Every structure is written in C-alpha cells, then in structure tokens.
Amino acid sequence: xxxSPPFGPPDVPGRLTDASRLLDDADASARLAAAVPWASxxxxxxxxxxxxxxxxxxxxxxxxAATLRLAAGGTP
Amino acid sequence: xxxxSGAEPRDTLVVVGGxxxxxxxADAVALAAARLDDAAASLRAAAMLSIGAAADLRHAAWVxxxxxxxxxxxxxxxxxxxxxxxxxxxxLSERASACLLIAQRLRIAAGLYRHTESTAERVLGGLVSAxxxxxxxxxxxxLRSPAxxxxxDVAVPAGLWITSRPGAxxxxxxxxxxDTGPDPGTIRVLREPGPRPDPAEGVIQGLTRASAPxxxxxxxxxxxxxxSAEIVRAGGSLGVTGGARVLNSAxxxxxxxxxxxxxxxADLPSWxxxxxxxxxxxxxxxxxxxxxxxxxxxxxxxxxxxxxxxxTLAVEQVEHADGTTSWTVxxxxxxxxxxxxxxxxxxxxLDLMAHRAADVTVAVERALAQAGARPHEPVVVxxxxxxxxxxxxxxxxxxxxxxxxLGGVVTAGSPTATxxxxxxxxxxxxxxxxxxxxxxxGRSSAENPATRDRVTVSRALRASSAAGDRAASGSVxxxxxxxxxxxxxxxxxxxxxxxxxxxxxxxxxxxxxxxxRSRFFTARRRLDVDAPVVLAPGAPEVSPASGRTAR
Numbered sequence: 159x160x161x162s163p164p165f166g167p168p169d170v171p172g173r174l175t176d177a178s179r180l181l182d183d184a185d186a187s188a189r190l191a192a193a194v195p196w197a198s199x200x201x202x203x204x205x206x207x208x209x210x211x212x213x214x215x216x217x218x219x220x221x222x223a224a225t226l227r228l229a230a231g232g233t234p
Numbered sequence: 235x236x237x238x239s240g241a242e243p244r245d246t247l248v249v250v251g252g253x254x255x256x257x258x259x260a261d262a263v264a265l266a267a268a269r270l271d272d273a274a275a276s277l278r279a280a281a282m283l284s285i286g287a288a289a290d291l292r293h294a295a296w297v298x299x300x301x302x303x304x305x306x307x308x309x310x311x312x313x314x315x316x317x318x319x320x321x322x323x324x325x326l327s328e329r330a331s332a333c334l335l336i337a338q339r340l341r342i343a344a345g346l347y348r349h350t351e352s353t354a355e356r357v358l359g360g361l362v363s364a365x366x367x368x369x370x371x372x373x374x375x376x377l378r379s380p381a382x383x384x385x386x387d388v389a390v391p392a393g394l395w396i397t398s399r400p401g402a403x404x405x406x407x408x409x410x411x412x413d414t415g416p417d418p419g420t421i422r423v424l425r426e427p428g429p430r431p432d433p434a435e436g437v438i439q440g441l442t443r444a445s446a447p448x449x450x451x452x453x454x455x456x457x458x459x460x461x462s463a464e465i466v467r468a469g470g471s472l473g474v475t476g477g478a479r480v481l482n483s484a485x486x487x488x489x490x491x492x493x494x495x496x497x498x499x500a501d502l503p504s505w506x507x508x509x510x511x512x513x514x515x516x517x518x519x520x521x522x523x524x525x526x527x528x529x530x531x532x533x534x535x536x537x538x539x540x541x542x543x544x545x546t547l548a549v550e551q552v553e554h555a556d557g558t559t560s561w562t563v564x565x566x567x568x569x570x571x572x573x574x575x576x577x578x579x580x581x582x583x584l585d586l587m588a589h590r591a592a593d594v595t596v597a598v599e600r601a602l603a604q605a606g607a608r609p610h611e612p613v614v615v616x617x618x619x620x621x622x623x624x625x626x627x628x629x630x631x632x633x634x635x636x637x638x639x640l641g642g643v644v645t646a647g648s649p650t651a652t653x654x655x656x657x658x659x660x661x662x663x664x665x666x667x668x669x670x671x672x673x674x675x676g677r678s679s680a681e682n683p684a685t686r687d688r689v690t691v692s693r694a695l696r697a698s699s700a701a702g703d704r705a706a707s708g709s710v711x712x713x714x715x716x717x718x719x720x721x722x723x724x725x726x727x728x729x730x731x732x733x734x735x736x737x738x739x740x741x742x743x744x745x746x747x748x749x750x751r752s753r754f755f756t757a758r759r760r761l762d763v764d765a766p767v768v769l770a771p772g773a774p775e776v777s778p779a780s781g782r783t784a785r
Contacts, residue, residue, distance in 0.1 A: 170294075173287040174319065180280035181326070187273035188333070194266035196259050200343035200730030207336050208270075211329070218325050222284070225318040228311065229291065 174226040181222060185215050243700045243721070244729045245335065246693045251684035252345055252733020263344040270337035277330035284323035291316035343730040440708070447667060447678075447694075454676035474676040475652050478587035485581055491762040494577055494593035496600040499546070499754040506754075507540040513552045513750035514562055517662065517738050518720055520616045520745055521646055523548065525716035527566040532716045544569050545576025545757045547597060547621075549605045552747035560612045560641055560744040561605070563598055567619025567647070577759045578620060586623040587649065587674070594624040595631070597757035602638060605753050612641025614744050618716060619671060622648025622663075629661070630654045642741045646719035649675035651682045658687060660740040664722050665692040668707045669714035689737045691726045 192208045194201065254260065295312035457477030461468035467483045468476030507526055514520035525532020527546050531539030550562040569578040577593030585592035598615065607613060615625035622645025628634040629643045630653040640656060646664040652675050655661045665672035665679045672679065672692075679692030695707035695718070702721065706712040726734045 170287045170290050170315075170319075173283045173290070174322075177280040177283040177287070177322070177326070180276040180283070184273035184276040184280070184329075184333070187269045187276065191266040191269040191273070194262050196263050196266075196344070198343075198730070198732060199735075200340075200732060201263075203730050204266075204336065204340050204343065207339070211332055211336060214329060214332075218322065218329060221318070221322050221325060222280075225284075225287075225315060225322055228315045228318060229287070 170229045171226060174222060174229060178219065178222045178226065181215065181219055185212060185219075188212055188215075240699045241697050243693070243698045243703055244725045245338070246695065246697045246703070247342060247722070247726055247729055247731075248680050248692045248694075249342060249345065249689065249726060249731050249733055250680055250682055251686070251689040252731075253686045253736050254345065260344065260346060263340060264346060267337040267340050267346070270333050270340070274330040274333040274337070277326045277333065281323045281326035281330065284319050284326060288316045288319035288323060291319060339729065343732060345731065345733045449667070449670045449673040450676055450678045450681070453674050457676055473652070474587065474649075474674070475589050478584055479590070482584040482588040482590060485584055489572070489581060492593075492759045493762045494596050494600075495758045495760055496597045496604065496755050497758065498601075498604055499756060503754065505541045505543075507542075507752075508538065510752040510754075511750060512752075513550060513745060513747045514564075514616075515742065515746040517616075517644055517741055517745065518723055520562060520564065520614075520644060521618070521664075521716060521720060521723070524564040524566055524616050524618050524621060524646075527564060528569065534717045534720065542754070543756055544573065545578055547594075547601060547755055547757065549601050549607075549753045549755065551605060551607075551751045551753070552745070553749045554747045558611070559608075560614065560747070561602065561607045561638075562745055563602065563613060563615045563625075565594065565598060565615065565617040565621030565624050567617070567621050573759075575758055577757055583620050583623070586620065586627050587652070589627070589652070592624065592627065593757065593759060594620065595627050595634075597755070598624060598628060599634065599637070601753075601755040604755065607638060609637060610639055612744055613638045614642040614644070614741060615640075616644040617648060618646045618719075619648055619714065622646060622650060623653075626650040626653035626655065626661075629656065629659065641744045644741060646716060647671050647714045649673065651675040651677040654683070655685070655688050657685070660737045661688040662734070662737050662741065663688075663690040664719040665690060666695050666706075666713055666718060666722060667692065668695045668710070669718070670710050671714050687737065689733050691722055691731075691734060693722050693725070 188208055188211065192205050192212075194204075291312050295309040295316065453474060457474040458472050459477075460480050461472045461476030464480040464483075465472075465476075467480045469479050470476070471479065507523070509519075509523055509526075514523055522532060522534055522537060525534060526537065526540055527542055527548060529542060529544050531537070531541075547566070548564040550564070552560045552562060554560065566578065568580065568583060569576065571580045573579055577597065582592045582594050586594070602613065615628055617623070617625040625643045625645055626648070629640055634640070635656060640659050642660040642662075643655065644662050644664075647669050648663070648665075649672050650663055663672075663679075663682060665682075667673070667679070679690050682688075682690040684690065693703070695703040695713055698704065698707070700721075703718075706715070706718045712718060723734075723738075727738070
C-alpha cells in the first residue's frame, strides 16, 4: 500500500498501482463467489448478475491502467 | 434496517420464515456472500486510493510539485490525469455498492438475510410504546369513571351512526373504482403503475411515511395501556389481544345482539365474475379474485368490477387430475365501520383481534358446509385485511381443523401475528409498512411468527424507487390495496426467494386443478331477537361453530 510521504513528491503511480492490485483482488473474490455450489434458479440469477458485474470490472481495470500510463508520462 | 430511499423495489423486500437451506448450501451461500463483501471492501479501498491520487495530481498541477520517476509534469496533463483518477474513484465506488447489493440479494434469495432494527429504531420504538401505553391507560381509566361512561354512552353510538351511513365506508369514493379493460379475469400487475390523483398530498403523505416504522410500537403500547386498565376484561392478556378484548367488550355492550345468516347466491347472478367456473390456479389470481369481491372492485388495473353485493364470499371447489378435490375460500375485508346488514365491519375486526367468535368465521364455515366440503378435502383460505384475520383465526381454531383439513392460508394486509398456524400447513402473509393495518397486531412484519411453513413478505414502500410504490407509501388506502400487495408478491418471486417459492408452490398445488365450480354466498347480519338481555358480562363461552371463545 502506498502513502504519500509527508515531505516529498506524492507517489501517484504507486497509489494507482495499488488500486489496480485491489481491483484484481476484488475480481478474484467475485470469481470464487460465483463458484458457490448452490443449485437453484436464484443461484443461476446470482451468477448471471455477477458475470455482468465482473465484465464492468474489466472496463474499470482499463481505466485505471490508462490513468496510470498518463500519470507516468505516457498517453492515456 | 430500512433500505435507503430510491432502492429498486425488490431491494425493499423483507422475507421471514420458510424452509431453511441445507446446512451445506447455507454455509456455501454465506461464504459466497462474504467473499462479495470482501470484494466490495477491496474496491472501496481502491476508490480511496484513486481519490488520493486525484488530489495529489490536482495539487501538483496547481503548485508545480515535482512528480517522481520523471512522470508527467505539464499542468494540463496533470489536470487531465486528476480528472481520470477521480472518474476511476467514482466507478470503483459504484462497483463496490453494486457488489454489496448482489451479496444482499443472494442472502435474501437464500433466506439468509435478517432484517434488523438499528439501535436508534429500537430506542425510538421503546419510547413510543411507553408513551402510547401511558396515554391509553389514562384514557381507559378516565372512561371508567361515571363522567366517562356518559361520554361513551353518547359519543360512541353517535360516531357509529355517522360512520355507518352509506358512502362513509373505506374507499367509497368514485376514485376507488379501478379501470376496467377489455381483458377480463386477468391480472395485470403494473410494476410501475402511473400515479393516481390523490387529494391528500403533502402533509398526510409525509405523516404516513414517517409513522410507518413505529406503527407496531404505537399499537403495542396502546394495547398494553388499555389492557392493563381493564385486566379482567382483557382476559389477563396485556398484549394486543387483551386490548382488543377490552374494546370488544365495550362495543358489544353498546351494539344489539345479532346472528349471521349465510345464503347461497343463485348460480347465474347478474354480477357473476368472468372467472367463475375456473380454478384460481395461482396465489396472485386467488388474491385478485378476493379483491374482486369488494362491491367497488379490487383496484387492479385491467380487471372488470363484477359489482358483487356487500358481504359476499366465494368458495371454489377444485377438481384435480388425480381425482381429488380441494377447496379455496376467498374472503374480502372490511366494507364499512358498522353496517346494519353484513358482518364485514369493525365489530368483526375487533372480535377477530380479540380471538373471539366472529360472524365472518362462522360464515366461512357455513359456506363450506353448504358447498359440500368434506372433512378430508383440503381447504385453502385466502383473505384480504379482515378476511386474512378471519383466515388465520380459522387456521388456529382446533374446531375448524377438526371439521376440515386445512390446506393453506394466504393473507394480504392483515394483522396476523397473534395467531398460531399449525405445522405442515403453508401460510403466506403479504404486508407493507405503510398500510399500517398489518402492524395492528403490535409487531412489525420482521417480527411475525416465522416457521418453515409460515412466510411473511413485506416491503418498505417509502424506500422504493418505483413510482407506484412511492405514491402508495403516502396513502394508507393505496398501500393497503390489493394491487400493492400483488406487486410485493411479484417482486418476491422475481427476487428468487427460495422461501417464497416453496410456500407458493405448495399453495398453488391446491389452488390449481383441471376444473372448478365457483359458489358465492352472502353473509347477512340479523338482529337476534331471541338473545337474552345481558345485565352483566359473564364468563366467556366456547362457540360450537368456530371453536373459539364466544363473545
């Protein structure tokens, strides 16, 4: 986890890298949750909702990466 | 706790009771939901980091701070980067909230979600109960005094006369009539019904929404106060049942003795509903048919108003493919405060809440007997409001269960928590906070008795984003209307609640069949000229008809 030093330049790339890592953690947790061994229509609906939600995470991951690239001096 | 305002209707559901998942399934679902909680926590942390990065970047752009590792230093690029980081933070926060919602829905669907009152709600509830109890005790004691008796003897009959005049009943105005459409006999439950004009906007709506969460505590407190002031008349009960007994005794001291006659209606009356002769088939259709039995109709869009006479109940004889027969009894609710000629009134409400013999339960039994129901044939009783209380009174009556095999109970908008339901019989209660009626038993929906067979589905309408729910949340009449309860059932089924699916499936096995015969009966109240003059209340007797304590 990155924190801005009290005196010195803020570690923006470090923060965004940590955010990206946490996003991966969240996705991994969701993937495990989707594997719940519960057979019912409600469970099927849950898996569909979760898959839709995880697809949105892909977009978030791309947004974090673009911000990171720009902050590191590249192009978004 | 009540969900935040603006929630999707399905997220305002509270489901209690029903079969528990197997231990293995429950553990697995709980673990999956916990993993989603973890995922949401990770996303919230990521959002906080992004917010921090955005702040750092804005600061760097403003003061020209150096950025490490030869990163972007152009203020315009830094500002663009800050905007991107802020956008990322918003997205991640939104994603975390959605993740928590998926976890909550999973818990609701699996019956693992437990509605809990916040500490503030509990403290407020306790305070309200205490205040109401004190006030009710004082008023009841004052009315026992000689001066108080004079007030009661004059004011109560006058009030009853005024409110029992034609047109003074609930929903008696023209606005209460539903739209009729070309598609008779079908249910068209609108998830987002258009708002109907309501003259009582503003203050009344606000009061209704504000009072909804504490109605049960107010009633419990009032009941305690009334019962504790007249403990003998309360039969030793300091709860809602005791309070109702005190009021019930007072009312019966004033109104003349009567009896109920139950008459079959001719097979082809002019108002015969289009659905007559077909089995209800579903819980939703049975409830809609029950609402059709109000003289003014049920307020459900697209259903014609049969225009049945007051005091009508229906009995369906359902024939199944395996040659067996079941029965469905449809019992509507209160149709006047104190009408002269039928028992669907406030007196019966009090009789039922006092757990005493009531004319409507007598009417149901006589209708079943006249229709030819045999003891081994299962009977499903479906009721709205007063009809639902009557259904639960019958379900808890040993006498009724001795004469009939109880197949199931469905209630909508009924205060039923004081009644016990037999084991093995599917029971479904539909309630909401804002109708206020279902909390008259002194318990919130979440506090209703919950067993494997007995499921309560409720909603906080005021928290819903649906226009129809928002409108209903500010009007007791709309919140109590059948269309609102049907929406609650629809959302509960959409949410995939395993508990609701189980109890509804068991009920619909009896409601549906190959064919059905519908019979209609009118319950008429007649003055009992043979009744002895009671000079002093005596010990309660047990009614041979209902098996309950006679009033």
